[in-house]
Amino acid sequence: MENKGLSQLTDQELLDEAKKMKSFSLTNALFIGFLLGIVLYSIFKSTFGFLMLIPLYFVHRMINDPKNIRIKELEALLKHRNLK
Secondary structure, three states, rough: OOOHHHHHHOOHHHHHHHHHHHHHHHHHHHHHHHHHHHHHHHHHHOOOOOOHHHHHHHHHHHHHHHHHHHHHHHHHHHHHOOOO
C-alpha cells in the first residue's frame, strides 16, 4: 500500500490498516510487559545498575514509536466514520 494519508483511505483500507495496527499493538504490549518484568525482577533482587536501564530505554522507545501516534489517529478516524 502506498503512503497515503489516513483520511485518503477507503473504508475497507482503513479496516485492513486497523487489523495490522492491532497486531502491532499486541506485540508491542507483550514486549513492554516482558521488559518491565525484567526491571521488576532486578528491583526485587536489589540489583540496581546500568543493566536495569537498558530495558527501561527500550520501553521508552516502544512507547514513543511513531506507529503509536498513527494508531491513535486511525482510531479517531474509524470513530469519526462509524466503522468500529
